Structure formats: C-alpha cells, structure tokens
Amino acid sequence: MRILKLTEETRKDILQNLLKRSPNNYGEYEERVNTIIEAVRTNGDAAVFDYTRQFDGADISKDNILVTEDEIKEAYEQVDAALLAVIKKALVNIKKYHEKQVQNSWFTTEDGVILGQKVTPLETAGVYVPGGKAAYPSSLLMNVLPAKIAGVSRIIMCTPPGADGKVYPSTLVAAKEAGVDEIYKAGGAQAVAAMAFGTESIPKADKIVGPGNIYVALAKKAVFGYVGIDSIAGPSEILVLADETADARYVAADLLSQAEHDEMASAILITTSETLARQVSREAEQFTKTLSRQEIITKSLDHYGYILVADTMEDAVAAANDIASEHLEIVTADPFHVMTKIKNAGAIFIGPFSSEPLGDYFAGPNHVLPTNGTAKFFSALSVDDFIKKSSIISYSREALEKVHEDIEQFATCEGLTAHANSIHVRFDEGR
Numbered sequence: 001m002r003i004l005k006l007t008e009e010t011r012k013d014i015l016q017n018l019l020k021r022s023p024n025n026y027g028e029y030e031e032r033v034n035t036i037i038e039a040v041r042t043n044g045d046a047a048v049f050d051y052t053r054q055f056d057g058a059d060i061s062k063d064n065i066l067v068t069e070d071e072i073k074e075a076y077e078q079v080d081a082a083l084l085a086v087i088k089k090a091l092v093n094i095k096k097y098h099e100k101q102v103q104n105s106w107f108t109t110e111d112g113v114i115l116g117q118k119v120t121p122l123e124t125a126g127v128y129v130p131g132g133k134a135a136y137p138s139s140l141l142m143n144v145l146p147a148k149i150a151g152v153s154r155i156i157m158c159t160p161p162g163a164d165g166k167v168y169p170s171t172l173v174a175a176k177e178a179g180v181d182e183i184y185k186a187g188g189a190q191a192v193a194a195m196a197f198g199t200e201s202i203p204k205a206d207k208i209v210g211p212g213n214i215y216v217a218l219a220k221k222a223v224f225g226y227v228g229i230d231s232i233a234g235p236s237e238i239l240v241l242a243d244e245t246a247d248a249r250y251v252a253a254d255l256l257s258q259a260e261h262d263e264m265a266s267a268i269l270i271t272t273s274e275t276l277a278r279q280v281s282r283e284a285e286q287f288t289k290t291l292s293r294q295e296i297i298t299k300s301l302d303h304y305g306y307i308l309v310a311d312t313m314e315d316a317v318a319a320a321n322d323i324a325s326e327h328l329e330i331v332t333a334d335p336f337h338v339m340t341k342i343k344n345a346g347a348i349f350i351g352p353f354s355s356e357p358l359g360d361y362f363a364g365p366n367h368v369l370p371t372n373g374t375a376k377f378f379s380a381l382s383v384d385d386f387i388k389k390s391s392i393i394s395y396s397r398e399a400l401e402k403v404h405e406d407i408e409q410f411a412t413c414e415g416l417t418a419h420a421n422s423i424h425v426r427f428d429e430g431r
Helices: 008-019 027-043 045-056 069-078 081-099 137-150 169-178 188-197 214-223 248-259 274-290 294-304 313-323 335-339 356-361 397-413 417-427
Strands: 003-005 106-110 113-121 124-128 154-159 182-185 207-209 237-242 266-271 305-309 327-331 347-350 387-395
Touching (some): 027 045, 027 188, 027 214, 069 169, 081 169, 124 137, 124 188, 137 169, 154 188, 188 207, 188 214, 237 313, 248 294, 248 356, 266 274, 266 294, 266 313, 274 294, 274 305, 327 335, 327 356, 335 347, 387 397
Parallel strands (some): 003 305, 124 154, 154 182, 237 266, 237 327, 327 347
Antiparallel strands (some): 106 113
C-alpha cells in the first residue's frame, strides 16, 4: 500500500479521488436504467419477464415468479446446518439491538391544548437482495429485521433467479427466518421499478431498501419520490485510526476485509506512527498473496488504498471526519477518548478486537451504512426508516381564543389573508 504524509494537499486529493466512486457520477448508465424503468412502468410483468430472460437467462412468468413454500423447504435442505445456526444467532443479536430503537406515539395536554406525535409503520416495504454469487444473507437480515420490528404490515422481497429459475438457498432461508412475507424472482433495475410502481404480480412498495450493483443504485435514485429509499449506496469503505500501540497484522487484515468487496472499495489507514505504516504495508502485501480475491484486493488498493502518516492524532481525527468513512476503526491507546472526537462515520469500531466484520455479520448494529462521505448527514439503516411520524394538534375554543390574534398577525404579515381569516371567523361576533 502506498504511504503518504498527511497534508492538506494529500487530504484534498484523496477526497477528490474517493468521490469519483459516487453513483452520482455514473451518468453513462442512467439512460439505460431509465429505459428499463419506463418499460416496467408501462408494460408491467411483461417487461420484468423479458429483462429477466435477457439478463439472468431465466424463464420467469406469472406462474413461477413468486417463490413457493416448497422452494423454501428445499432451500432449508440445501443449506448447511452450521450456517443456519449462525444465521439464527445473528438474527437474535440484530433484533435485540434494533428493538432499542422503537419509538412510541406521545401526547401532552395543558390548558385545553393537546399536542403529540403519532408513530405509524409503513404498510409495505420492498427489500432488494442481490443474487447468485453476490448473495449476502447477512445483508438481508439487516434490511428486513428493522422493518419487521417497526411493525411494517407487508415485507416483499425481490432477488434475481439463476438460469434454472431458482433463488440462492441461503437467501431463501435467511428471508424465511427474518419474516419476509413474499419473495419474487426479479432482479436489477427492473425489480426496483416493479416495487416502485407495481405490476400485475409484484405489489407496489412504500419504500425500497437493500444493496445492489450500479443499475440497482441508479434505479433507486430514479424512483425516489414515487417511493422512499434507504440511500444510494456506493462502494464499501474502511478507515482505521491507529497509533504505535496497534497490531500491524490486525490493521492490515481489517483493511483487506473491505478491499475484497469491490475493485472500487476504499481502505485507508491514518496513523501517527511511521513504523506502523511500514509494517501494515508489508502485512497487507503478504496477506493479499494468500487470499481468494487477490485480484480484486490489489486493484482496490492500487486505486483507493492509502496509508497516511499524520503529525498528531488531532490531525488524523480531522482527516477522518473530513473523509466520513462508512466504517471507522479506532485502534489507539485510548480509543474511547478518540471516539468522542469523531463527528462523521457510519459505524465506529473501538479497540483491537472490534474488527469490522463483527459489525457486518453478528454484533447487532445495522451494517447498511452511509458511503461516499454521506455519513456527514446520513445515518445507518434503522427502525426509524420504516415508520412515519404525524403531528397531532388539538385546541379547545378557549385555548385558541388566547392566541388567535397572534396567529392572525403572523399570517397577515406574510400576506396570507385566507390563513388569517380561517382563524378570525371563529371569533367574529358580527357574522
């Protein structure tokens, strides 16, 4: 991995390079995505079936687009018992964490005034799940369980089938364990469009969540406004803040855990120790030679991998806040103190034994996180993403009478005389 001195110039250059990976910069794909969306919006099932044959090589129709209980039963027979046991354990941890996020409606009453907030779950949530070799049951759990805990009435799922018309077994098992209501064999931008507008077979969702390739990301961007979406996710990212107390092998291994995701994934170490920088670079090189996704890791590190040596931890923290990484690990002598200085990060992992994959699979917090610097204004997926909050206002006549002149004055000041009149008529004795 390249080792650079952390300066204002290198920080700006790195940020500029990282932002090139944003889905907002993939204009050349948007025309194709928009064509697919319009075809599905206009032709419904017919377009979904046509694109499924074209892109997935599967012959899907209204008779077999919905996954059956028999197919789910077959999937359970194919999934390794040890994997099923791990899925169940992870599910428990994820549920426990997200149950803490549940909000309740509330009301206050004082002098004839009732104010409050009514919390209502969405009716239908649509979850997109990648298929084939990109099947990630862990991500399925992270997207479905918050919706389930929020009280969403109907959770539908779309995932691309293989050429044999079947869905990856671990995907079906995870979906069943998490409580998905319906699973449809459709992938790509066409599946997003189907959940956004509804077809003869696939119902319209109120919100669409879940990861996918650039076509899925751009499709979610295009349908936002017709439905809600979680985010427009970019490639994975990890940033490690470390001092001389960090174990170079641990740090290198953690950096590579994200570099293997994608050739566009980013892995960055910011350290105050030149010695650690050199050690991590050597360890990363040695690890890469032994890992199965060696080619992807190498390209990721060549393009978006950095080791930055900072003069002080304050400088390192400032750069980390500027980059606003999806995953941030803190491996320092006093990591909790450093954590208090962090303003921008999707998830923060504290200490040498809080490796990033712990969050990906098992700990409980959601691993659907903001990328491409959006941690400056976005949060992890949560129960909040599957609820609506309605304001409640109720005034008695006596309560309104105390303030009606104030309201009329405010409305008149803004030139909205109909607003003022709607209050005034309630106290107009001459009517």
